[in-house]
Amino acid sequence: MNRLRLAALLIFAGTLSACQLGHDSPVERGRASFQAYKCTKCHTVNGEGGVLGPDLTFVGFRKSSDFLERWLINPQAWKPHVSMPNFYLREAVRKDIVAYLATLQGDFYIREGRPWDAPQFAGDSVKRGGEIYSRVGCITCHGKGGVGGYPNNNVVGGEIPKISTVKDTYSRDELIARIAKGVRHSVKADPAGPDPLLYMPRWEAKLKQEEIEAVAAYLLSLDDHGVEEKAEEW
Numbered sequence: 001m002n003r004l005r006l007a008a009l010l011i012f013a014g015t016l017s018a019c020q021l022g023h024d025s026p027v028e029r030g031r032a033s034f035q036a037y038k039c040t041k042c043h044t045v046n047g048e049g050g051v052l053g054p055d056l057t058f059v060g061f062r063k064s065s066d067f068l069e070r071w072l073i074n075p076q077a078w079k080p081h082v083s084m085p086n087f088y089l090r091e092a093v094r095k096d097i098v099a100y101l102a103t104l105q106g107d108f109y110i111r112e113g114r115p116w117d118a119p120q121f122a123g124d125s126v127k128r129g130g131e132i133y134s135r136v137g138c139i140t141c142h143g144k145g146g147v148g149g150y151p152n153n154n155v156v157g158g159e160i161p162k163i164s165t166v167k168d169t170y171s172r173d174e175l176i177a178r179i180a181k182g183v184r185h186s187v188k189a190d191p192a193g194p195d196p197l198l199y200m201p202r203w204e205a206k207l208k209q210e211e212i213e214a215v216a217a218y219l220l221s222l223d224d225h226g227v228e229e230k231a232e233e234w
């Protein structure tokens with residue numbers, strides 16, 4: 001092989017491995033944009049960032065890419081009065097950020113240590129369950145304390161159900177099973193219309209049995225009878 005061809009081959013191989021390492025993949029570009037737009041000012045990812053918005057460490061598990069796309073186009077269009085700004089992202093940037101968010105499947109906490117295993121939650125399954133509820137993001141669909149009010153498309157009533165009174169309708173075992181198995185397809189308001197973009201994830205894919213039991217203990221401890229007010233924020 002002559003030197004020119006060798007040089008060309010090396011350059012080609014270099015470009016290839018840079019791609020394979022992901023320096024210029026949509027996910028890496030999305031990660032960089034996520035930093036550049038300072039999303040971390042409000043959002044925690046993998047244990048680092050702000051708390052003005054939900055922890056996004058599990059966001060790619062709980063939300064489909066279709067939803068994330070819709071959300072980032074215009075958060076207020078999905079949920080009026082939400083405090084997350086519209087960033088008016090260019091389509092290419094938005095798609096990269098969605099690709100990055102889709103990789104956030106909670107694995108960091110599962111691998112490196114779960115925030116709800118911190119000493120302050122030890123021995124108190126209700127408190128621990130509340131921390132799981134918030135960290136894995138039940139709160140992003142069911143609201144603070146399970147009070148509901150979060151919009152969904154093409155479902156009866158237009159909202160994700162409130163779960164602050166499940167102790168009236170579920171036994172402990174039924175509740176644990178519901179959380180573990182999720183509900184992939186809610187009944188559509190208009191059978192001919194599109195699938196609802198938000199659905200109840202199958203949490204047994206991410207949480208251990210005893211963690212699901214702790215979340216159930218938390219839900220069973222809630223008592224909002226008489227509370228009519230719905231959560232404005234997550």
Ligand code: HEC
Nearest residue numbers: 037039041042052053054059063082083084087140233234
């Ligand atoms: C000023 C604070 C703030 C900033 C900055 C911000 N967000 Fe948010 N974000 C929020 C809040 C608050 C919510 C929850 C809204 C609700 O559901 O009530 C949210 C919700 C979300 C959600 C969906 C809910 C879920 O399941 O967690 C995603 C995805 C998201 N933000 C991504 C981003 C990205 C990407 C950026 C940067 C381009 C960003 N956010 C910047 C405050 C912020």
Ligand code: HEC
Nearest residue numbers: 062137138141160161163179183186187198199200203215
């Ligand atoms: C992406 C949104 C989303 C997330 C995140 C989510 N849920 Fe749900 N959940 C739903 C939807 C939608 C339903 C309604 C399902 C149906 O149509 O029956 C539901 C239903 C439920 C129900 C049954 C309520 C009833 O009235 O029958 C319980 C209990 C529940 N969720 C608990 C949880 C817990 C606990 C978590 C976190 C570990 C969680 N959910 C996370 C969307 C979500």
